[in-house]
Amino acid sequence: MALGTDYAFQDCSLARTLEVVGERWTMLIIRDAFYGVHRFNDFLVHLEIPRAVLTTRLQALVAAGVLTKQPYLRSPVRYSYVLTQAGRExxxxxxxxxxxxxxxxxxxxxxxxxxxxxxxxxxxxxxxxxxxxxxxxxxxxxxxxxxxxxxxxxxxxxxxxxxxxxxxxxxxxxxxxxxx
Amino acid sequence: MALGTDYAFQDCSLARTLEVVGERWTMLIIRDAFYGVHRFNDFLVHLEIPRAVLTTRLQALVAAGVLTKQPYLRSPVRYSYVLTQAGRExxxxxxxxxxxxxxxxxxxxxxxxxxxxxxxxxxxxxxxxxxxxxxxxxxxxxxxxxxxxxxxxxxxxxxxxxxxxxxxxxxxxxxxxxxx
DNA sequence: CCCCAAAGTTCGTTCACCGAACCGACACCA
DNA sequence: TGGTGTCGGTTCGGTGAACGAACTTTGGGG
Known part of the structure; x- marks a missing residue:
């Protein structure tokens, strides 16, 4: 479990939320998604975030149901990261x-x-x-x-x-x- | 600048807020303060947070104007950490x-x-x-x-x-x- | 004098973050 | 056919924050 995501003993919904969105960069990624950013490279340029960290965060947000990954180009294959209904909330x-x-x-x-x-x-x-x-x-x-x-x-x-x-x-x- | 607090290039108020409350544990400390926790040891026991981290976070929150530190016992001197108006917001x-x-x-x-x-x-x-x-x-x-x-x-x-x-x-x- | 409690400080280990380099698939161009 | 560029990653060594345990300081109580 990542450093920023382990509040398991806390029987508290705020801790549950922070396990999803409480790590460094995560909320700024979600903010950018609200603003219309949806491509890996656009997040990268706008946030000046390390690539590996962006990869990890996007994967975690998709796994948590906050974002979905959708191909927007067949060849070469390129992906959009867009907010789900839960993410929009x-x-x-x-x-x-x-x-x-x-x-x-x-x-x-x-x-x-x-x-x-x-x-x-x-x-x-x-x-x-x-x-x-x-x-x-x-x-x-x-x-x-x-x-x-x-x-x-x-x-x-x-x-x-x-x-x-x-x-x-x-x-x-x-x-x-x-x-x- | 601490690992979780440096978003200086981001001309964005969300980034400014996260520099204050975005580090690990910080929001849970504020939550506990809303719930009525106000003593160092009570935060420590309830959050199961390392002592050094709690010290750092409380100092940062006081410096940011989210909490104030007030003595509630003269001898031995003991301190309360309570939310300011900005913190309550x-x-x-x-x-x-x-x-x-x-x-x-x-x-x-x-x-x-x-x-x-x-x-x-x-x-x-x-x-x-x-x-x-x-x-x-x-x-x-x-x-x-x-x-x-x-x-x-x-x-x-x-x-x-x-x-x-x-x-x-x-x-x-x-x-x-x-x-x- | 010894033990206890609160509120820290110190310290060695672990682990996430960082930046830079590298990689693979594909497009475009000559 | 080879060179160059873009996109979306992965790999890797170095740094520094988080972690937990031990220690310190100040004072109380028996």
Whole structure:
């Protein structure tokens, strides 16, 4: 059992969850999956994670039922890693952790703005739409950089694609520099 | 920088949060703090965590402003670790992660039941009270073991104290076996 | 004086993470 | 046919965090 995954004696559902998503990098992989990243190399470039670790994490998440691995190219065979329904249900706590970071560990900078796709209203800290008055599922959320985002930090294609406003859970469209 | 805390290149609030609470054991320490654990030795016994790791984690959480260290005994001097306001705001995502674990990684067993103190209604998966129709702050939540809890797993005094119904954020009262 | 408890510190071993190199399948190009 | 490039890995040596046990410090009680 990996170092970060053994809380077996803890009769607690939080410990069960952390055995699945509590290791280093795992939540950032899931966050990227929500943002639309789905290819091995895109995770690799965007997270700057060691390849072997990414392989291990993706396998573990597939085994846990958080992600599924689907071929998106026959020849050469290439795989997509996409969130399952169980994986999508992690949106609320992940959003909550990110919002806590915005309030408590970001010097007041708003790095990312989440809006309700159908009405463009910004979500509140619980992930609800103040206009529509209810929780918003991730597929109905638009993400765009906020005023505190630092575009100069990352210039790789994945980061540039993620910096364009887009809906969660829609597969990322990579455009190289030549396309304008 | 510790192994689990360096995501500096990630211009992302989730990464900022994980630098604070993303290391092994840290979220379980915060969970225990919500449940009323506040002494070094009680964390140690309940989590079965190496002493050096607990020392490191508590210091980091105090430095991050999640916990504060307060003397509760003058002689010999003994310290309480209690959640700050920023720490209490972690309740929603931690509750969300625990609920995800109940649904997806617990074989359908309900280990813990969270209720609204003022009306005894069970909270929904978002942490709201269905009867009162809104989010419930942790200090208004009652916790008690559910039918899936395995009382035989842990017999230490801290586990027994935590197994009694009580409100979150109230300091744990340890009763030894002799008190009946 | 001896034993106990709380809250650490120290230390040797183990093991996960890290980065770099390597590998295999396939596409494209000349 | 060979050279080059991409994608999705695997392998491997070095580093450093986690682990558990032993030790320390401060004070209480008999």
């Amino acid at each position: 992690l949106w609320q706590p992940i959003y909550g952790l990110a919002q806590w970071g915005e309030r408590n560990a970001s010097n007041g900078k708003v790095r990312t703005i989440f809006s309700h796709f159908t009405c463009s209203t910004r979500l509140d800290r619980a992930g609800n739409c103040p206009a529509c008055g209810g929780p918003v599922p991730p597929e109905d959320i638009t993400i765009r950089p906020g005023p505190g985002a630092d575009a100069s930090l990352r210039k790789d294609p994945v980061s540039r694609a993620l910096a364009r406003p887009h809906r969660l859970l829609t597969p990322l469209q990579l455009t190289d520099g030549t396309a304008g | 972690l309740w929603q995502p931690i509750y969300g992660l625990a609920q995800w674990g109940e649904r997806n990684a617990s074989n359908g067993k309900v280990r813990t039941i969270f209720s609204h103190f003022t009306c005894s209604t069970r909270l929904d998966r978002a942490g709201n009270c269905p009867a009162c129709g809104g989010p419930v702050p942790p200090e208004d939540i009652t916790i008690r073991p559910g039918p899936g809890a395995d009382a035989s797993l842990r017999k230490d005094p801290v586990s027994r104290a935590l197994a009694r119904p009580h409100r979150l954020l109230t300091p744990l009262q340890l009763t030894d076996g002799t008190a009946g």
